Structure formats: C-alpha cells, structure tokens
Amino acid sequence: MTDIFRLDGKTALVTGAGTGLGQHFAQVLARAGARVVIAARRSEKLAETESLITAAGGEAFAVSLDVRSASNISTAFDAAESRFGAVDILVNNAGLGGKTELVDYQEAKWDAIFDTNVKAAWLLSTELIRRSRQGDSSSISIVNIASILAVGAKFGLGPYMASKAAIVQLTRAMALEWGDSGVRANAISPGYFLSEMTEGLFDTPEGRAMQERIPVRRIGDLHELSGPLLLLASDASTYMNGSVVTVDGGHLCRTL
Ligand SMILES: NC(=O)c1ccc[n+]([C@@H]2O[C@H](COP(=O)([O-])OP(=O)(O)OC[C@H]3O[C@@H](n4cnc5c(N)ncnc54)[C@H](OP(=O)(O)O)[C@@H]3O)[C@@H](O)[C@H]2O)c1
Numbered sequence: 001m002t003d004i005f006r007l008d009g010k011t012a013l014v015t016g017a018g019t020g021l022g023q024h025f026a027q028v029l030a031r032a033g034a035r036v037v038i039a040a041r042r043s044e045k046l047a048e049t050e051s052l053i054t055a056a057g058g059e060a061f062a063v064s065l066d067v068r069s070a071s072n073i074s075t076a077f078d079a080a081e082s083r084f085g086a087v088d089i090l091v092n093n094a095g096l097g098g099k100t101e102l103v104d105y106q107e108a109k110w111d112a113i114f115d116t117n118v119k120a121a122w123l124l125s126t127e128l129i130r131r132s133r134q135g136d137s138s139s140i141s142i143v144n145i146a147s148i149l150a151v152g153a154k155f156g157l158g159p160y161m162a163s164k165a166a167i168v169q170l171t172r173a174m175a176l177e178w179g180d181s182g183v184r185a186n187a188i189s190p191g192y193f194l195s196e197m198t199e200g201l202f203d204t205p206e207g208r209a210m211q212e213r214i215p216v217r218r219i220g221d222l223h224e225l226s227g228p229l230l231l232l233a234s235d236a237s238t239y240m241n242g243s244v245v246t247v248d249g250g251h252l253c254r255t256l
Pocket of ligand 1: 015016017018019020021022039040041042043045065066067068092093094095096116145146147148189190191192193194195196197198
C-alpha cells in the first residue's frame with residue numbers, strides 16, 4: 001500500500017531548496033525515489049542540500065535560479081530537462097517574509113514579496129505547463145507552499161499575509177484551468193516551523209506565548225511536513241486538485 005507514495009522514475013523541481021522547508025522537501029522527494037532538481041540563488045546552500053541527498057543515496061541536480069525572472073526560469077527548466085528529463089512534480093516553495101507596519105512598507109519590498117511568493121509560482125507553473133503540452137502532462141503535480149497566514153492575521157505581516165492568500169487562490173485557478181489535462185495543483189499551508197525565515201521568532205517571551213496558543217503547544221518539526229508533501233506529490237492523491245492541506249498542530253483552530 002505504501003507504494004502509492006513512491007516517486008520512482010519521476011523528476012521533481014523544488015524552489016528555495018537550499019534551506020528550511022525547501023531543503024527538507026527536496027530530501028523527502030529524493031528518498032521517495034524522485035530525481036530532484038534543487039533551485040535557488042545561493043549556490044553554497046544548494047551544495048549542502050545536494051550533499052545531503054547524495055549521501056542518502058538519492059539523485060539531485062542544483063540549478064541557479066531567481067524565481068522572479070522568467071528568463072532565469074526558462075534556463076533552469078532547460079538545464080533540468082537535459083539532466084533529468086521532463087519535470088513531473090513542481091514544488092513552489094521559495095518565499096520571502098518581512099515584518100513592517102503597512103504605512104512604513106517600502107514599495108520595493110512589497111513588490112519583492114509578491115514577486116517571490118505569488119508571481120514566481122505563476123511563472124514557474126506556466127512554464128511547466130507550456131513545456132508539458134509538447135509531451136505528456138498526465139502525471140504532473142504542482143504543490144504550492146502557502147501559510148496559515150493566508151487565513152490568520154498577525155500584526156506587521158500584511159503583504160506576506162496577502163501574498164499567501166493570493167497563492168491559495170492561484171492554486172485553485174491552476175486546478176480549474178489545468179485539471180482537464182491531468183495536471184493537479186494543491187497547496188500546503190504550514191503553521192510555524194524553524195527555518196531562516198522564522199529564526200529568532202520562537203525563543204522570546206512573545207514566541208513562547210505564541211507556542212502556548214497552538215493546541216499541541218509547540219511548533220512543527222520539518223519531518224511532520226513529509227507525509228502531506230508525499231501525499232500531494234504522488235499518485236496517492238490523484239483525485240485531489242485545488243486542495244489546501246493545513247499542517248499547523250491545530251493553530252488555526254484557535255480563533256478566539
Ligand atoms: N517556516 C515557517 O514557519 C513557514 C510557515 C508557513 C509557510 N512557510 C513558507 O515556506 C516556504 C519556505 O520558507 P522557509 O521557512 O523554509 O524559509 P527560508 O529558509 O528563508 O527559505 C526560503 C528560501 O526561498 C529562497 N528564495 C527566496 N527568494 C528567492 C528568489 N528570488 N529566487 C529563488 N529562491 C528564493 C531562498 O533561497 P536563496 O536566498 O538562496 O535564493 C530560501 O532558501 C516559504 O514559501 C514560506 O513562506 C514557512
């Protein structure tokens with residue numbers, strides 16, 4: 001039965017794979033048998049991910065990519081395809097945060113957040129769809145990484161929250177428009193996990209109080225995202241399309 005989660009023979013592309021959730025996702029996909037293209041801007045971080053995957057017996061290929069650039073994306077897909085063949089699984093994970101009150105936000109920072117968290121997923125996914133239309137798209141799975149902040153609200157995180165709400169709706173648009181060609185698009189909405197983005201957030205009085213409000217009384221461990229990722233990436237979820245899977249220890253249940 002666990003075979004339905006296997007990804008042997010498939011090629012996955014994970015953005016932001018040099019750190020945090022993306023590094024973990026890349027390892028999980030490789031362990032499940034996929035050849036994994038790992039993409040981000042910092043080559044030294046990608047080299048770490050590549051070593052972790054190859055040391056565990058997996059296959060990884062690092063490509064330099066700024067997800068905000070359409071031409072960069074096209075070049076990255078060319079490199080990925082020439083190394084591992086057509087991409088079957090795309091994890092749009094690269095993301096950018098930032099905490100500032102709305103009136104103080106700089107326009108450039110707003111644009112960087114939306115370009116990284118929303119536009120990039122559209123650019124990458126449409127590049128994949130255009131390429132797949134020249135071949136067989138029946139097994140493509142797109143997994144977008146949203147956040148519980150797509151629904152919940154936190155002071156000073158306006159543009160991030162808005163961008164994550166946008167990626168949820170973009171996921172649904174992908175599901176609607178591409179479902180008839182067998183492409184599936186779903187999202188994972190993580191609660192809080194330790195990464196570069198959240199570094200320093202949890203070991204403060206405010207951070208500890210926040211963890212007390214999570215029903216399970218702790219932040220998540222990266223391995224607790226493995227099952228949801230494999231579910232959405234694999235044939236275990238062939239009838240899931242446009243779904244948003246929340247992985248937050250019940251954090252969003254705490255509305256009052
Ligand atoms: N950690 C959490 O608690 C949490 C909760 C909910 C959702 N998320 C989401 O999970 C995803 C991963 O975040 P994380 O927590 O793992 O944070 P992270 O460690 O900061 O990872 C973000 C990654 O995105 C990459 N990236 C940023 N801008 C990029 C660009 N223009 N082009 C290519 N890559 C870019 C970065 O690599 P380079 O700088 O090398 O390019 C970095 O490795 C994000 O979408 C985030 O919003 C995280």
